[in-house]
Amino acid sequence: MLRIGCHLSSSKGYLAMGKEAVKIGANTFQFFTRNPRGGKAKPLDIADIEAYLDFAKENGIERILAHAPYTLNACAKDEGLRQFAYETMCDDLSRLEHLPEGMYNFHPGSHVKQGVEAGIDYIVEMLNRINEKGYNTTILLETMAGKGTEVGRNFEELQNIIEKVEDTSHLGVCLDTCHVFDGGYDIVGNLDEVLKQFDEVIGLERLKSIHLNDSKNELGSHKDRHEKIGEGNIGLEAFRNIINHPKLRELPFFLETPNELEGYAREISLLRSYYYYPIYKK
Structure with a gap:
């Protein structure tokens, strides 16, 4: 079964989002x-x-993904901003305790010319403090495109965070297709090699979800401009391979393409028509 959804507005509540998803x-x-x-x-x-949980059970809605606000920067130079990130995440995670098997995705942050090592240390410090609270939600580090001073521009940086966190039982990774493509990972021409690198550096058991986004930019551009599925430099064939890859096909996929609900509906229908592609092209 293809587990696929998109980004929805939470302004009207969980039940409204569930109904929109269906x-x-x-x-x-x-x-x-x-x-x-x-x-x-x-x-x-x-x-x-x-009410949402009852609706989700009746309609087969599975593990949903909460996304932290963009303003959260766990490795900011300013201590007040780092404290804000910590307090925001704690508040979010305490709320998500009411949603079983939920996941919480966040951008690792920007080190703002402090250096990657300093940025990683700040992120680790925050995650260790959060773990002391005993939350059950799985926290996901998102792969980044590498623009500016972003942390998480490659698999090695994410692994450096993971290996320093004291308790990683609720820690995983969300792979963004636009971000990794812009970051230089050739998911179009050599998806198997990219997944091999991910497995060797981080471990595929850490991969919990995928953001499906085409890219307005070329491979290795280190930018971050999402495009609709099949209309960018990644292309439809690559997405067909991604959703059917034996190491990925059971993961939940989330569209973050520049769309309204009608456009998301078309993309979801399109990708469903390509699921169970009989022969995965290696």
Whole structure:
């Protein structure tokens, strides 16, 4: 079964997102925990969550993915910004305790010319503090494109974070197709080799979800501009291979393409038509 969804607005609550997902043919979805550019989260609505959980069970909606706001920077130079990141993540994770088997994705951050090692140490410090709270939600580090001073521009940087975290039982990775392509990983011409590198450096058991995004830029551009599926430099054939790859096909896939609901519905339908492709091209 293809587990596929898209990014939905959380402004109307979980039940509304669940109904939107079903309407467009999705069986999972991603959402921002709060305004992606900052701000406080909406008050927790337990009744809405309970109604959503019943709806999800009835309609086969599986593990959903929460996305941290873009303003969160765990390796900022300013201590106040790092504390803000910690407090925001704790608040988000405490809310997600009401959603079983949930996942929480965040961008590792930008070291702002402090150096990658310093940035990694700050991220690790935050994750170790968060682990002391005992949350059950799986936290995912997202692969980044490598623009500016982003941390997580390659598999090695993500592994350097993981290996320094004291308890990694609830720690994984979300692979973004646009980001890794822009970061120089040839998922179009050599998907097997990219997955081999990921396995050797991080371990495929850490890979918990995939953001499906085409790219407006060429391989290795170190930019981050998403494109609709099949309309960018990654191309439809590569996505057909990705969703059918034996090491990926059971993972949940989340579209973050520049679309409204109608466009997401078309992409979900298109990708479903290519699932179970009989011969995976190696």
